Amino acid sequence: MYAFLFFLNFLLVYTVFAVYAERKISAFIQDRYGPMETGYYGLLQTVADLLKLIQKEDIVPLKADRKLFKPAPVIIFTAVFAGFAVLPLTSGFSGSSAQIGIFYLLAIVSLDVVGILMAGWGSNSKYALWGAMRSVAQIISYEIPLGLMVVCVVLIAQTLNLQEITYQQGIWWGHQKAEAANYLFGIKALGIETTHIGGVLTWNIMRSPLLLIGFVIFFIASLAESNRAPFDIPEAESELVAGFHVEYSGFRWSMIMLAEYGMMLLVAFLASILFLGGWNSPFPNIGGVRLAEWTSGIPGTWPGHLWGAFWMISKALFLVAVQMWIRWTYPRLRLDQLMSLSWKYLTPASILLVLLCAVWRLLML
Amino acid sequence: MELETILFYFFAALTGCSVLFVAITKNILYAAFALILTFIGVAGLFVFLGAEFIAITQILVYVGGILILLVFGVMFTQRLKGQRVQTGRYQLLLGFLTASGLLGLLIQTIHKGSFSQLPWVDQEHTQQVELSSFGLSLMTDYVLAFEVIGILLLLALIGAVRVAGNARKEGADAA
Numbered sequence: 001m002y003a004f005l006f007f008l009n010f011l012l013v014y015t016v017f018a019v020y021a022e023r024k025i026s027a028f029i030q031d032r033y034g035p036m037e038t039g040y041y042g043l044l045q046t047v048a049d050l051l052k053l054i055q056k057e058d059i060v061p062l063k064a065d066r067k068l069f070k071p072a073p074v075i076i077f078t079a080v081f082a083g084f085a086v087l088p089l090t091s092g093f094s095g096s097s098a099q100i101g102i103f104y105l106l107a108i109v110s111l112d113v114v115g116i117l118m119a120g121w122g123s124n125s126k127y128a129l130w131g132a133m134r135s136v137a138q139i140i141s142y143e144i145p146l147g148l149m150v151v152c153v154v155l156i157a158q159t160l161n162l163q164e165i166t167y168q169q170g171i172w173w174g175h176q177k178a179e180a181a182n183y184l185f186g187i188k189a190l191g192i193e194t195t196h197i198g199g200v201l202t203w204n205i206m207r208s209p210l211l212l213i214g215f216v217i218f219f220i221a222s223l224a225e226s227n228r229a230p231f232d233i234p235e236a237e238s239e240l241v242a243g244f245h246v247e248y249s250g251f252r253w254s255m256i257m258l259a260e261y262g263m264m265l266l267v268a269f270l271a272s273i274l275f276l277g278g279w280n281s282p283f284p285n286i287g288g289v290r291l292a293e294w295t296s297g298i299p300g301t302w303p304g305h306l307w308g309a310f311w312m313i314s315k316a317l318f319l320v321a322v323q324m325w326i327r328w329t330y331p332r333l334r335l336d337q338l339m340s341l342s343w344k345y346l347t348p349a350s351i352l353l354v355l356l357c358a359v360w361r362l363l364m365l
Numbered sequence: 366m367e368l369e370t371i372l373f374y375f376f377a378a379l380t381g382c383s384v385l386f387v388a389i390t391k392n393i394l395y396a397a398f399a400l401i402l403t404f405i406g407v408a409g410l411f412v413f414l415g416a417e418f419i420a421i422t423q424i425l426v427y428v429g430g431i432l433i434l435l436v437f438g439v440m441f442t443q444r445l446k447g448q449r450v451q452t453g454r455y456q457l458l459l460g461f462l463t464a465s466g467l468l469g470l471l472i473q474t475i476h477k478g479s480f481s482q483l484p485w486v487d488q489e490h491t492q493q494v495e496l497s498s499f500g501l502s503l504m505t506d507y508v509l510a511f512e513v514i515g516i517l518l519l520l521a522l523i524g525a526v527r528v529a530g531n532a533r534k535e536g537a538d539a540a
Contacts, residue, residue, distance in 0.1 A: 067395070068394075068398070098417065099417065099496045100417050100418055100421055100496060103418070103421050103425075104417075104421050106425065107421045107425035107428075107429060108424065110424075110425065110429030111424070111428060111429065113429065113433055114398070114401055114428065114432075114433070117433070117436055117437075117440075118398065121394065121436075121440060129440075133437075133440075136433065136437070140430075140433065158497075160496065
């Protein structure tokens with residue numbers, strides 16, 4: 001229950017400032033100022049935008065299919081928000097500690113496709129319909145490399161539970177499992193135990209360096225999942241006006257935006273849990289300099305919670321910032337390039353990586 | 366009433382109502398979207414049976430995959446013909462007789478089986494199924510069936526690529 005309240009409020013506040021950050025980052029990349037008028041340095045710009053949006057009339061086009069048009073934004077947002085249920089924010093704070101955590105997340109997030117289809121079809125507009133078609137085709141295609149990368153991590157971690165996956169990537173694994181032991185690059189034969197060194201050395205990208213490639217593939221696929229540039233062909237402004245949400249206005253439109261930014265945050269959280277150590281500190285213990293212990297409290301205590309939440313949120317927000325940076329520096333992919341990237345490059349590479357990760361797992365025994 | 370009981374009845378009602386809607390509505394697209402609700406309701410019921418994995422697989426495969434394709438199909442056919450795809454009602458009497466006969470048969474069998482009396486039902490309900498043991502039994506006891514399904518899916522994939530592939534003449538000319 002606490003996790004529900006926390007994530008809902010966090011998501012709202014985050015979205016307001018993420019939109020602001022997006023506009024500022026894009027402005028700096030394009031060498032201009034961005035919003036400057038409302039509030040100090042334009043900080044209240046999105047708040048003002050939001051107030052305006054809420055007051056706007058909720059327009060439903062005359063020929064739209066009302067039964068599909070109206071609930072669509074709610075379904076999109078619910079599907080994305082339901083994904084937050086299994087994220088471990090700190091060592092002891094998460095919505096659900098279901099065994100099948102990551103599997104649930106992938107399944108429930110794929111429901112937002114239903115909402116997008118309903119929005120696109122219900123709008124009864126060719127732009128919306130084409131936007132929805134492209135969006136769904138893209139999300140379904142990129143779900144395959146994304147899912148296979150999750151399989152790679154699960155192969156290494158041997159569990160679907162996100163909290164356990166996080167515990168394995170830090171110095172506190174021993175608290176959860178007595179015989180826990182991490183080795184450098186995961187290879188026991190090297191004989192360098194890193195369980196008590198922790199930090200970046202025990203993150204999944206170091207426990208099995210193959211996952212470094214996996215992280216890159218996961219990140220590319222996650223950009224496509226959240227319909228972000230360079231994969232924003234579903235809402236290509238120059239051809240489709242705004243894609244599947246072109247007919248929406250006011251509160252419903254802001255809900256779709258909330259879902260889009262929520263999706264960005266969700267995949268950023270997921271990437272940092274699966275590959276970048278989740279709530280674990282990035283600093284290792286070096287001899288007497290116990291950097292890892294200084295920058296993370298014992299699980300279950302207040303310092304543990306605070307440090308955990310700090311690292312978790314910082315990593316996620318950093319990845320969101322990278323997503324924005326990529327959006328404003330890369331050109332958009334054409335539809336056929338988009339599909340061939342997914343099916344001809346990422347998917348075969350992912351399948352190969354799954355095989356290699358299985359072999360690596362044998363080295364870890 | 367406990368929260369769990371209320372939730373159970375909620376999911377049961379969701380499944381029942383949406384199935385009824387699928388059967389009654391004339392609009393195929395609405396039927397497809399209502400079928401999504403049915404699958405979610407059934408997934409909820411699976412969770413109450415302690416089969417979390419099956420529940421999630423249900424959502425991932427049926428809702429995230431099959432139904433999306435179904436909706437796609439309906440949308441494309443609707444676009445091509447330029448008219449709304451609607452279902453008619455045919456063979457009302459025969460359909461009614463078959464359905465009610467099947468219902469009677471099922472009720473009778475379920476009543477005779479009296480599942481709540483069986484000892485293993487209570488035992489299964491209390492013990493939490495370990496996910497890793499489920500995976501192990503899938504890869505040992507049922508490995509043949511698992512592999513056969515894998516080959517079947519591979520065949521389906523190859524078939525789909527062959528059907529959709531660039532085999533038509535105009536495609537070859539363009540390339």
